Amino acid sequence: DIQMTQSPSSLSASVGDRVTITCQASQDISNYLNWYQQKSGKAPKLLIYDASNLETGVPSRFSGSGSGTDFTFTISSLQPEDIATYYCQQYDNHPPFTFGPGTKVDV
């Protein structure tokens, strides 16, 4: 099965900062990667699908890029409401769908 890693595991940033999270797959997954946001005690929310497509209704400060094994998720200007844990998820040759271990973002 494909394994996913994320870095960093946690970060603390200030409001207005640019925040970048990386996700690496154990093998080439093309652009078959999604990003989710999970706030404390809530269900995950889809932000980015197919590596770089912004889900409807998601603010444009969120973006994704990458292909193959290396992917990046960016918040261009961190807002207080962005405090959450962010997960990448691969779906190449699924199932299984594999989630990364998550990155906790604090302000």
Add this chain to the structure above:
Amino acid sequence: EVQLVESGGGLVQPGGSLRLSCAASGFTFSSYEMNWVRQAPGKGLEWLSYISSSGSSIYYADSVKGRFTTSRDNARNSLDLRMNSLRAEDTAVYYCAREKRAADAFDIWGQGTMVTVSS
């Protein structure tokens, strides 16, 4: 409003069984593939099971294969997860999630239901 609502969670003894349900509303349930995902306390997300829109294709994570069974009733807009031989490590919040059309991403999630396996 597009919505998924899970039910059926609770406290169960090791080795016991439980059935979770997920009620869908606000969309044409029969047109969507569905999944179950769980999250142990303080841990990350773990995909458990996939079922095609018709119910003809079902897949499981190795961690639950042979113990959990996913089914759906498109007439009742309902998704089920039957869990047998439960273990302490099955303790988690269980989510049902809809797969986005034309993209293999989970765009709608339920609120989750907590399952605790303990004596």
